[in-house]
Amino acid sequence: MNEPWDSQMEALGAFIRRQRQLANLSLRQLADRTKLSNPYLSQIERGLHQPSVRVIRLISDALNVSAETLLAHAGLLHHKDTGAEGSADPQAVSVETAIQAESRLTEEQKNALIAVLRSMLPGE
Numbered sequence: 001m002n003e004p005w006d007s008q009m010e011a012l013g014a015f016i017r018r019q020r021q022l023a024n025l026s027l028r029q030l031a032d033r034t035k036l037s038n039p040y041l042s043q044i045e046r047g048l049h050q051p052s053v054r055v056i057r058l059i060s061d062a063l064n065v066s067a068e069t070l071l072a073h074a075g076l077l078h079h080k081d082t083g084a085e086g087s088a089d090p091q092a093v094s095v096e097t098a099i100q101a102e103s104r105l106t107e108e109q110k111n112a113l114i115a116v117l118r119s120m121l122p123g124e
Contacts, residue, residue, distance in 0.1 A: 008075045010047030015073035017045040019063045033062035053112045067116050068095060076102070 020030050027045075031038045036058060043049040044059075051059070053067075060067040099105070099113050 006047065009050055011073060011075055012051075012070060013045040013047040015070060016059055016063070019065055020045075023063055025063075030059070030062055034058040053109075053116050057116055066120055068120065071113070 020027070025033070027038050027041055030036075031041055034041070034055075036055065040049065041059075044051050044055070056067050056070055060070050095117055096114055099110050099117075102110065105113070
């Protein structure tokens, strides 16, 4: 039904699983670190659930990986420079451009993702 979105959720889940395994964390340990339930994290890792921005942030913090990296591995963000030379952080501008261009996201979702991205960048 939502095939591209489903494959992105599967890619996100697989990346989270790989990062968890690389960190030598069990699913239970990740659940403890994020204060999320084992079954919920398992569903995310299997691509069966679409995590909220808050949940992505909790997981990224627990795995010491940026939320941007998690989203990029799901195919939701692209690390291409879109002509933002001269800005304080060209990659951040290109990510914001990619978020704004994503037609599958609502304006509220776009704003939330951009807010998360900006919260993780060093102050100017």
